[in-house]
Amino acid sequence: MTVDLTQFHDAFFEESFEALDAMEAALLKLDVGSPDAELINTIFRVAHSIKGGSATFGFSEIASFTHSLETLLDELRSGTMPVTVALSDLLLKSVDVMRAMLRAVQAKQPIDSQRVSDLQFDLEVAIAKKGESPAPAPVAAAAAAVLPGASGAQSAPAVDAAACDPSWRIRFHPYRELLARGNDPLRILRELAALGPLAVQADAAMLPALGDVNPQDCYLAWSLELPGTVAEEAIRQVFEWAEGDCDLTIEKVPPEEIAPAQQPAAAAPAPQTPPPAAAAAPMPASPAAAATAPKPEASVSAIGDSGSIRVSVEKIDELMNTVGELVITQAMLSQLGSHFDGPDAEKLRAGLGQLERNMRELQESVMRVRMLPISFVFSRFPRMVRDLAQRLGKQIELKLTGEQTELDKTVLEKIGDPLVHLVRNCIDHGIESPETRVAGGKPAEGTVHLDACHRGGNIAVEVSDDGGGLDKERILAKARSRGLVGPADSLTDTEIHELIFVPGFSTVEKTTDVSGRGVGMDVVRRNVKELGGKIEVKSEPGRGSRFTITLPLTLAIVDGQSVAVGTETYIVPLISIVESMQLKASGVTRLSGRSEVLSFRGDYLPIIRLHELFGVEPRSRALHEGLVVVAEGDGRRVGIFVDDLLGQQQVVIKSLEANYGHIEGVSGATILGDGSVALILDVPGLIRAASMRAAA
Amino acid sequence: MSTNSVERQQGSGGNSHQVLTFVLGDETYGVDILRVQEIRGWSAVTKIPHAPPHVLGVLNLRGSIVPIVDLRMRFALERVEYTTVTVIIVMSVNTPAGRRDFGVVVDGVSDVVDVNSAEVKPAPELGSRSATDYIRGLVSVAERMVVLLDIDRLIGRDLALSASVDNDDALAASAA
Numbered sequence A: 001m002t003v004d005l006t007q008f009h010d011a012f013f014e015e016s017f018e019a020l021d022a023m024e025a026a027l028l029k030l031d032v033g034s035p036d037a038e039l040i041n042t043i044f045r046v047a048h049s050i051k052g053g054s055a056t057f058g059f060s061e062i063a064s065f066t067h068s069l070e071t072l073l074d075e076l077r078s079g080t081m082p083v084t085v086a087l088s089d090l091l092l093k094s095v096d097v098m099r100a101m102l103r104a105v106q107a108k109q110p111i112d113s114q115r116v117s118d119l120q121f122d123l124e125v126a127i128a129k130k131g132e133s134p135a136p137a138p139v140a141a142a143a144a145a146v147l148p149g150a151s152g153a154q155s156a157p158a159v160d161a162a163a164c165d166p167s168w169r170i171r172f173h174p175y176r177e178l179l180a181r182g183n184d185p186l187r188i189l190r191e192l193a194a195l196g197p198l199a200v201q202a203d204a205a206m207l208p209a210l211g212d213v214n215p216q217d218c219y220l221a222w223s224l225e226l227p228g229t230v231a232e233e234a235i236r237q238v239f240e241w242a243e244g245d246c247d248l249t250i251e252k253v254p255p256e257e258i259a260p261a262q263q264p265a266a267a268a269p270a271p272q273t274p275p276p277a278a279a280a281a282p283m284p285a286s287p288a289a290a291a292t293a294p295k296p297e298a299s300v301s302a303i304g305d306s307g308s309i310r311v312s313v314e315k316i317d318e319l320m321n322t323v324g325e326l327v328i329t330q331a332m333l334s335q336l337g338s339h340f341d342g343p344d345a346e347k348l349r350a351g352l353g354q355l356e357r358n359m360r361e362l363q364e365s366v367m368r369v370r371m372l373p374i375s376f377v378f379s380r381f382p383r384m385v386r387d388l389a390q391r392l393g394k395q396i397e398l399k400l401t402g403e404q405t406e407l408d409k410t411v412l413e414k415i416g417d418p419l420v421h422l423v424r425n426c427i428d429h430g431i432e433s434p435e436t437r438v439a440g441g442k443p444a445e446g447t448v449h450l451d452a453c454h455r456g457g458n459i460a461v462e463v464s465d466d467g468g469g470l471d472k473e474r475i476l477a478k479a480r481s482r483g484l485v486g487p488a489d490s491l492t493d494t495e496i497h498e499l500i501f502v503p504g505f506s507t508v509e510k511t512t513d514v515s516g517r518g519v520g521m522d523v524v525r526r527n528v529k530e531l532g533g534k535i536e537v538k539s540e541p542g543r544g545s546r547f548t549i550t551l552p553l554t555l556a557i558v559d560g561q562s563v564a565v566g567t568e569t570y571i572v573p574l575i576s577i578v579e580s581m582q583l584k585a586s587g588v589t590r591l592s593g594r595s596e597v598l599s600f601r602g603d604y605l606p607i608i609r610l611h612e613l614f615g616v617e618p619r620s621r622a623l624h625e626g627l628v629v630v631a632e633g634d635g636r637r638v639g640i641f642v643d644d645l646l647g648q649q650q651v652v653i654k655s656l657e658a659n660y661g662h663i664e665g666v667s668g669a670t671i672l673g674d675g676s677v678a679l680i681l682d683v684p685g686l687i688r689a690a691s692m693r694a695a696a
Numbered sequence B: 001m002s003t004n005s006v007e008r009q010q011g012s013g014g015n016s017h018q019v020l021t022f023v024l025g026d027e028t029y030g031v032d033i034l035r036v037q038e039i040r041g042w043s044a045v046t047k048i049p050h051a052p053p054h055v056l057g058v059l060n061l062r063g064s065i066v067p068i069v070d071l072r073m074r075f076a077l078e079r080v081e082y083t084t085v086t087v088i089i090v091m092s093v094n095t096p097a098g099r100r101d102f103g104v105v106v107d108g109v110s111d112v113v114d115v116n117s118a119e120v121k122p123a124p125e126l127g128s129r130s131a132t133d134y135i136r137g138l139v140s141v142a143e144r145m146v147v148l149l150d151i152d153r154l155i156g157r158d159l160a161l162s163a164s165v166d167n168d169d170a171l172a173a174s175a176a
Helices: A005-029 A037-056 A060-078 A085-106 A113-129 A136-146 A176-181 A185-195 A232-238 A255-262 A288-292 A298-302 A313-338 A345-370 A381-392 A409-430 A434-439 A472-481 A493-501 A521-530 A610-614 A683-695 B002-012 B151-175
Strands: A167-174 A199-203 A221-227 A246-253 A371-373 A396-401 A406-408 A446-455 A458-465 A534-540 A544-552 A557-565 A568-573 A577-581 A588-591 A595-600 A603-609 A627-633 A636-642 A644-652 A666-671 A677-681 B016-024 B027-032 B036-041 B055-061 B064-070 B087-095 B098-106 B108-116 B135-141 B144-149
Touching: A005 A037, A005 A085, A005 A381, A037 A060, A037 A085, A060 A085, A060 A113, A060 A246, A085 A113, A085 A381, A167 A176, A167 A185, A167 A232, A185 A221, A185 A232, A232 A246, A313 A345, A345 A371, A345 A409, A371 A409, A381 A396, A381 A409, A406 A409, A409 A446, A409 A458, A409 A521, A409 A544, A472 A493, A493 A521, A493 A534, A521 A534, A557 A610, A557 A627, A557 A636, A595 A636, A603 A610, A603 A683, A610 A636, A610 A683, A627 A644, A627 A683, A636 A683, A644 A666, A677 B055, B016 B087, B016 B098, B016 B144, B027 B108, B055 B098, B087 B108, B087 B151, B108 B135, B108 B144
Parallel strands: A396 A446, A568 A677, A603 A636, B027 B144, B064 B098
Antiparallel strands: A167 A221, A167 A246, A199 A221, A371 A406, A446 A458, A458 A544, A534 A544, A557 A568, A557 A644, A577 A627, A588 A595, A595 A603, A627 A636, A666 A677, B016 B027, B016 B108, B036 B087, B055 B064, B087 B098, B135 B144
């Protein structure tokens, strides 16, 4: 009976990639010197489950590599090996290699065996350094089993393919615990011999010194050859019970292929050696051969990636608009239904209620499709900062805040590269070397801070550092030498800061691979502008610089409080609201007979009458008959006078500018459940508009 | 825009094109049918602050926010009550900032007629040029005179101005 294991591949890849992300995160958190046992366990579990999974699916190279990794991690876990910076680097590299291997296998591309074997060698060395003899054995064996010659521990099988027929080459590398699982290699070899003339080559390279031998462990590996006339199924059946307790490769080798593969010098990557004739269909019993063999049909690689799908944004927008229409139709039906009389009226209303609930869920799901928290972008930075800091010999702490700020997927995808540029710049140009910092009276460790928040109807992403700040003199000198600025021109600080966004502008004398080629800031600005946003820089010499990217939230969702003024409904973003309250007549003071202020927690806040500002007829002009929403924007607080509070809801921001234009104090509009349009207030803009009016 | 160029070509070739006619008071106006997106009944609009008086507010048109212009007010005609037969014609205009959709409130939609470009007479000069430059021409259809509107000029300019009108208001307010 055969089960098609390929159907589980996608799940395996997805889980493995997620597990690797977790492993990377855990590695980054791992303290040198005093490692957290739970973190090491997490890392170990990842390696172990990937090893198990890849062995099951026959991705023997991954299994072999993770086996080495697991051995090393086991040493860490037992505490026999300390966590060093070099070691955690090695482990991070292993994460990269595993990711690359998984990607390659997923795409059915050959694995970069050189890279894998190099790193596997490094892992072995790390284990060997520990100074205990039994440890290297399984590692070397694992390497040898898949990569003949790569580790040098094993000479290639000396079996002479006398016959000109293709033959089966079997690499059988039992794990040490094979015997304990009730398998007998001798029995397996005998059964194979019964199938046909069997050439056997034992590999005793990993046999430890006699004193270290555990008689219950299996230290040997075998290279076997059988004539090609033997059925593959028969061979696989022999190994059926050993599956999972050994690394097994079964390849069909035509005679001309044997020669190059046997040259020990050629660290021949395993995936390249199997000829296209190798079994393409994975077998459940031992899919090893199938998986290591790159499939000749390249066209296959396009399919089978069903974990997620790419959908064009237009399609989602279309979907959202259609759902919006449905919501309106449903609201209309509900209204009709509530006036409906007759024998089935109750049933109709029940049905309409159900429809309404389903509609709401549908609408929410469709909205969620587009929105992702910015942590998707932020999560790449811990690793990047760590690597860069190390390369540049700087000590840097990365602070991330506001990771849960949700933004539109398109914006999210495009904001990544500009942020990478900015963070790189902060590390390369901004943060000084530890010595300089200490000399300047700052802590040796510099800080790079990434922050995201909804602000004034926009999304603001800030990248700040506490480094040396922009060197105005140098920027100006460079600009003069390049003829961007006349020798006599004097510029304001802001104008000087602007210069860094000029294409090709860089003050760094020596071009590093990190930055300094003068591409970067102009690209950053262009990317941000393409998103309809802007980028600003503030810098103080010796104190650091702060880059603020402001993006419009054309399609972002905002949590809002609906308020009523007369017949109109407005949405106040919840993030701007401090408190809502009812005023007593005594709580309000008139300043110089005109502007009204209210006393709020010991402060006096100006009152903005929304009906006056927007020219709407209110239900009541008496302050004590309505409500005041205390809101904050640009660091200032005001009381916004409205008729009533209606309710809180998440709203999708629609652009008013697409068909109309910008309105001061309004960041956009949204469509309410009944299909009508409500304006979303922009509190900072409102405050500006009101103070302009008050100044008049 | 491509539709625009096609339309121009048709105009210069003397071909006939279809025009949607609608009534405003005693007059009949016409717009190129290719610009008409949708005709819908009157429904309450959401007011927008600081808008010119003839921009009544905005409506939701299948997910996009569309400003609504009262053509009676735009042409300084007497105002009438909006009723169930009041109609909004949603059209697209080309502005320097790109294509924009907007709706106009009219008394009622009459007909779709074929207009031969050769029969279109230019609007008579009436002193002030700006008063008539949104009129593409006059054409006689079944004994009625139809005023063909150039909506890009009529509305496109309004929409482009709306943002600056807003600023003017603010300036006026601060100057007062």
